[in-house]
Amino acid sequence: MxxxxxxxxxxxxxxxxxxSVPDLADATNAMLTTLGKDTYPIDTIRNWIGNGSRLLVERALVGKVDVAEGDLTVEEADHAEQLFFEAYTKIGGSKxxxxxxxxxxxxxxxxxxxxxxxxxxxxxxxxxxxxxxxxxxxxxxxxxxxxxxxxxxxxxxxxxxxxxxxxxxxxxxxxxxxxxxxxxxxxxxxxxxxxxxxxxxxxxxxxxxxxxxxxxxxxxxxxxxxxxxx
Missing domain, CATH: 3.40.50.1000 (HAD superfamily/HAD-like)
Structure with missing residues (x-):
């Protein structure tokens, strides 16, 4: 070939x-902690990465790869994504x-x-x-x-x-x-x-x-x- x-x-x-999975996982779990939700191991979060930050955040909020319409409101996802961005910025790619x-x-x-x-x-x-x-x-x-x-x-x-x-x-x-x-x-x-x-x-x-x-x-x-x- x-x-x-x-x-x-x-x-x-x-x-x-x-x-970048370690840093993305840390930011995701920081977001979830701020929202009072359960966090996830890095190997779980690894399978949620690749479609951009918005879908990563939505998957973390519902705890699964496939996010269905109606699982989240736009306001919930917007707020969580902003928390994710703030956490990821603070982490700064250290890992x-x-x-x-x-x-x-x-x-x-x-x-x-x-x-x-x-x-x-x-x-x-x-x-x-x-x-x-x-x-x-x-x-x-x-x-x-x-x-x-x-x-x-x-x-x-x-x-x-x-x-x-x-x-x-x-x-x-x-x-x-x-x-x-x-x-x-x-x-x-x-x-x-x-x-x-x-x-x-x-x-x-x-x-x-x-x-x-x-x-x-x-x-x-x-x-x-x-x-x-x-």
Whole structure:
């Protein structure tokens, strides 16, 4: 399997480049504690991450992945989400780490001439500080958060917006991520997709979503891109 003529690599953030679950779990439990509700272990909260902060908050409030209409009022969710944002801001990413070989891999791809972009469902307000923490702020030519546009992944709009901003056609881009939101967004944008198995995909094997290729280690993904798109 090969890919040709690719210029743009669009990366997901949480679960792909960074493991932010410990901080997100702490913020979620801080929110629940403030509201007088039961807290949850990190492994439970891990399965609620990947669709943006609003759905994470709603899942925590009802204690399950599937939130049904009528489970919560808008006012309840709004108030809880604000408490979550306040807690997450205070935590400041103290427990967030980069996955193995991500730092060196991103720099290798950037040095090889690829244009890198970041499209995450995380609210954009939290992204710049994390990028600066890892020294990645100059690696990405375009950065999109889950609230940068009216729609987020798995909608194709953020990916297509990045392509338009950078003057690169979707056929010359690859979407890289760890969850079905990433793979579906890439497929919806008619892009090749690369999956990583170690992130947050609700217990589903990323390979079941039929990405162009899938990898268990970031270093293997980088090597594959370098070799197949030479």
């Amino acid at each position: 090969t890919i040709d003529n690719k210029k743009l690599l669009i990366f997901d953030f949480d679960g792909t480049l960074i493991d 967030t780490i980069a996955y193995p070989d991500v730092d060196s891999g991103l720099k290798k791809l950037h040095a090889a001439g690829y244009t890198l972009a970041l499209v995450t469902n995380k609210p954009i307000r939290f992204v710049p500080k994390i990028l600066q923490t890892f020294g990645w702020q100059d690696l990405f030519s375009e950065v999109m958060g889950g609230d940068s546009l009216p729609t987020k992944k798995p909608d194709s709009a953020p990916l297509l917006h990045v392509c338009t901003q950078l003057g690169i056609i979707p056929d010359q881009a690859i979407m890289i991520g760890d969850s079905k939101n990433d793979i579906l967004a890439g497929q919806n944008a008619n892009m090749d997709t690369l999956g990583l198995s170690y992130g947050y995909n609700y217990g589903q094997d990323i390979r079941e979503l039929n990405p162009t290729a899938a990898f268990d280690h970031f270093a293997d993904l980088v090597e594959w891109i370098m070799q197949t798109n030479a």
